[in-house]
Amino acid sequence: MFSRRGFIRVSSAAVGSLALRPFGLLPALAQSGPDYRALVCIFLYGGNDSNNTVLPMDDTDFQAYTSIRRQLALTPADLTTPTTVSGSPISFHGQLPSMAGLFSSKELAVIANVGPLVQPLTRTQYQQTGAPVPLNLFSHPDQQRAWETSYPQGYSTTGWAGRVADFIATQNYNANTIPMFLSTAGNNLLGTGASTQQIALVPGEPLSLAGFDNSAESQARYAAVTKLLTLNSGIALAQAANQTLSNSLADAQVLANALGKASPLKTVFPATELGAQLLQVAQVIQVQAALGMRRQIFFCQLGGFDTHADEMNTLFGLYAQLDPAIAAFYAATQELGVADSVTTFTESDFSRTLQPATDGGADHGWGGNHFALGGAVSGGQIFGQFPTFELGGPNDTDTRGRWIPTTASDQYGATLCEWFGVPNSVLPIIFPNIANFPTQKLGFLG
Amino acid sequence: MTRVRLSIVLLLWTFGVASHAAAQTSLSNQAAARFLDQATWGSTPASVAALQKTTMEGWLTVQYQTPSSTLPAQPINDPDGQPNLDFTPVQRAFFQNTLAGQDQLRQRVAFALSEIWVISGFSDRLAYAVPPYWSVLSNNAFGNYRDIIKAVTLSPGMGRYLNMANSNQATAAAGSSPNENYGRELMQVLTIGLNHLNQDGSLALDAHGNPIANYTNDQVTDMARLLTGWTYPTQPGVAPVNNNPNYFIGQLYAVESDHDTGSKTIFGGVQVPAGQTAEQDLNSLLDALMAQKSMAPFVCAQLIQHLVTSNPSPAYISRVSAVFQNDGTGVVGNMQKVISAILLDPEARAGDQAGAAPVSGFGHFREPVLFLANLLRGLNATLTPTSGIQVASSDLGQDLFFAPSIFNFFSPSYQTPSGVVAPELQIYSTATASLRTDVVNDILYGSIDGTTTFDLSPFQQFGANNTDLVNYISAAFLHSTMSSDLRAACLSAANAATSPGRAVQAALYVALTSAEYQVIH
Incomplete structure (x- = not known):
């Protein structure tokens, strides 16, 4: 609602000024050879009920889980064979066999009960009014925004990956060919920088304008269109639209040239929406050298996770799409020889109540379990702690099992960014609350 | 800032002159066509002429009395006896209505409402659920907002989409809680929003300068309890049970044994007494919503965004909100008065005068459905039973009746990286920007879908006179407000064309791909 505009002015001043600090004065990335690193975010829209994605299988936890989850409880038959981590067994949802396998082969790590926080928070602190918490908890757009901006206590006009792109742009690390942040899921606040633009692709669709040839007539029409993009109509919304089409035209040729020279990937991707997005990402990674890109952040999405009802069937179908797409993407990075250079990770609005809602679903929660995957990941481990499965227990906000995160999304993001090459001195600009957490990096990378 | 304020004052003054003059002479072509760009799917020579025979107020009165066009009922099952998942006939009929329906304003308002009161095929894709839901919005678009809330709340489509249908009171045996989805989003998205708003749409702030939440999470839980006990209408020929299976024709009805009759505390600390029926509880909720002061600015600002401008001034929102709060006879939520207030407001009408300079943040970007409907009307399209115009809409990011969530295809608060509020630009990316030019290319130089045809002959009456051609396009x-820059660009493309017919194509291509056209302003 633009009724928030007044507030944006107040709060984005704080973040905006951070984002606009002169990066040029900051230490440069260590430039030791033509290394390449990419982060790939898969956002699970709607709030993935990660209570059923991966769970502890020791008797105490599993019994508590089963008795509270009722009709949403997975049985051992619905789960992958338990893997023991530091003496404790865990299992994945049965439709995530590849991810379970990548966990066992130590290429995938679990980050448990992670979510947006302003500072570490206990149940007691949460229930006392006044403890700083993310704005509008349990609201989809607000918690998506919290993940995207890493400024959960207010509104930021830039996303954390956009601020990383702003920093990378000061390092002359990438050739000036395409933007560092590339989305296969439309414009996203995550990749909005203060000084950098983002690029969005529809998988498989070129950005170039159709219907032009070399005739004088056609060239005159093209010139008329492109000249208009440089003129000021005096209409702010038209200028913004012109900027987008200008970006599209600027990116179109270089991308088409690079992609056109690449040989097809041998890895077969599933013919799903997410499969198509990750295939497009893999194809762009394949031509990173031709594009002169040494640092890239990609954004993909899978929607449909708002499972207030009929959750068992819905998650079954969504995981059946997620798992093979992730597996194919990881295989493609191995095929391209960049598995160690690409780290894939998940985000989601929030997890969901451990206690079911009527009609076979669960309601909006907060902290949830997430994944990092790649050759550089210290896989096969749990980072952070699963919540105590107790309604009204130490991790619950109230009495329905809405978990207060025990690890902050900032710590998760800072770990990714350190590996990506963001120096410590820059981290507070990317994650304004990071200093509030005693441990800033979780150790699952590098 | 000063310049903007001065120009608004100036425009208010010129509007005063215009409305005075309107009593004696008919509306100019510019004023009539501009109004119709806001109030219909697009002006045509015929619709401009019709408006010029009356006044904007008179036109609105006729529109308020024009009955709804409808979307055709769809079979529940396909010929193989499987659930009918084909939305194509409904989507196509929607575009046919934009092209030929007489209830242009009703369609625009119902479409705006459908982007607030979103249901989507995303969850289970049953085609027959859509026409009845569209009728709820269309039939109530010119009624009272309270009636819209009630009709949508009891519609099976919303009951399914946000899970109020078959949400039962908690029982120890079930171990589950009433479903929070509808109770939460009814407040957050559909009526009052997250925070207290002033009448002008700005955030009301507490003594520390912080926003004031409209409700707590405990109150969400109580809203869920209040809304328990409703189930789907009983499908003919099927025995009713407490929790009927999905059925999308008719209204939800109450099963009192599944309703939580305890007392509830909802938003604003409103106490709903124990012992009420499901319907009584719902009426208590409607009373509380209609008395909640954030609703007028929350709803009115979004309606203004859908019809007129992404960036209404606080004063504009305040004027419309005041009408929402009281239509002059003490009634809250009178939609006809609200729509008239939106469309006749001096800020909406400021650009009607010849030579009026554009106001920088004014107007709104044509979302794919508005863009395509406008092209259909402006280029004299004929749709066929196999037209695929809805595919173009989907390609451009707006698969009709398939919003990704209750939060619609785009957010009312979306800001471009340059910092301007422009909701529809959220789905205008580098990808959809180039695809949009391709749609124009297909229409003018090829074929949009193989069967939809366009009649360019009105544009071909000027021979080699490209100046007259461009004036006609404007x-x-x-x-008739094409800028000199756009005019020059159209002319340069037309003048380089190898025949008058190709000049028409070239000039139209440049005009219709321009941002100046794509922002209704």
Whole structure:
């Protein structure tokens, strides 16, 4: 609602000024050879009920889980064979066999009960009014925004990956060919920088304008269109639209040239929406050298996770799409020889109540379990702690099992960014609350 | 800042002159076509002429009395006896209505409402659920907002989409809680929003300068309890049970044994007494919503965004909100008065005067459905039973009746990286920007879908006179306000064309791909 505009002015001043600090004065990335690193975010829209994605299988936890989850409880038959981590067994949802396998082969790590926080928070602190918490908890757009901006206590006009792109742009690390942040899921606040633009692709669709040839007539029409993009109509919304089409035209040729020279990937991707997005990402990674890109952040999405009802069937179908797409993407990075250079990770609005809602679903929660995957990941481990499965227990906000995160999304993001090459001195600009957490990096990378 | 304020004052003054003059002379082509760009799917020579025979107020009165066009009922099952998942006939009929329906304003308002009161095929894709839901919005668009809330709340489509249908009171045996989805989003998205708003849409702040939440999470839980006990209408020929299976024709009805009759505390600390029926509880909720002061600015600002401008001034929102709060006879939520207030407001009408300079943040970007409907009307399209115009809409990011969530295809608060609020630009990316030019290319130079045809003959009456051609395009698509830059660009493309027919194509291509056209302003 633009009724928030007044507030944006107040709060984005704080973040905006951070984002606009002169990066040029900051230490440069260590430039030791033509290394390449990419982060790939898969956002699970709607709030993935990660209570059923991966769970502890020791008797105490599993019994508590089963008795509270009722009709949403997975049985051992619905789960992958338990893997023991530091003496404790865990299992994945049965439709995530590849991810379970990548966990066992130590290429995938679990980050448990992670979510947006302003500072570490206990149940007691949460229930006392006044403890700083993310704005509008349990609201989809607000918690998506919290993940995207890493400024959960207010509104930021830039996303954390956009601020990383702003920093990378000061390092002359990438050739000036395409933007560092590339989305296969439309414009996203995550990749909005203060000084950098983002690029969005529809998988498989070129950005170039159709219907032009070399005739004088056609060239005159093209010139008329492109000249208009440089003129000021005096209409702010038209200028913004012109900027987008200008970006599209600027990116179109270089991308088409690079992609056109690449040989097809041998890895077969599933013919799903997410499969198509990750295939497009893999194809762009394949031509990173031709594009002169040494640092890239990609954004993909899978929607449909708002499972207030009929959750068992819905998650079954969504995981059946997620798992093979992730597996194919990881295989493609191995095929391209960049598995160690690409780290894939998940985000989601929030997890969901451990206690079911009527009609076979669960309601909006907060902290949830997430994944990092790649050759550089210290896989096969749990980072952070699963919540105590107790309604009204130490991790619950109230009495329905809405978990207060025990690890902050900032710590998760800072770990990714350190590996990506963001120096410590820059981290507070990317994650304004990071200093509030005693441990800033979780150790699952590098 | 000063310049903007001065120009608004100036425009208010010129509007005063215009409305005075309107009593004696008919509306100019510019004023009539510009109004119709806001109130219909697009002006045509015929619709401009019709408006010029009356006044904007008179036109609105006729529109308020024009009955709804409808979307055709769809079979529940396909010929193989499987659930009918084909939305194509409904989507196509929607575009046919934009092209030929007489209830242009009703369709625009119902479409705006459908982007607030979103249901989507995303969850289970049953085609027959859509026409009845569209009728709820269309039939209530010119009624009272309270009736819209109630009709949508009891519609099976919303009951399914946000899970109020078959949400039962908690029982120890079930171990589950009433479903929070509808109770939460009814407040957050559909009526009052997250925070207290002033009448002008700005955030009301507490003594520390912080926003004031409209409700707590405990109150969400109580809203869920209040809304328990409703189930789907009973499908003919099927025995009713407490929790009927999905059925999308008719209204939800109450099963009192599944309703939580305890007392509830909802938003604003409103106490709903124990012992009420499901319907009594719902009426208590409607009373509380209609008395909640954030609703008028929350709803009115979004309606203004859908019809007129992404960036209404606080004063504009305040004027419309005041009408929402009281239509002059003490009634809250009178939609006809609200719509008239939106469309006749001096800020909406400021650009009607010849030579009026554009106001920088004014107007709104044509979302794919508005863009395509406008092209259909402006280029004299004929749809066929196999037209695929809805595919173009989907390609551009707006698969009709398939919003990704209750939060619609785009957010009312979306800001571009340059910092301007422009909701519809959220789905205008580098990808959809180039695809949008391709749609124009297909229409003018090829084929959009193989069967939809366009009649360009009105644009072909000027022979080699490209100046007259461009003037005609300006009248048809930019209510005669084409800038000198766009005019020059159209002319340079037309003048390089190898025949008058190709000049028409070239000039139209440049005009219709321009941002100046794509922002209704």
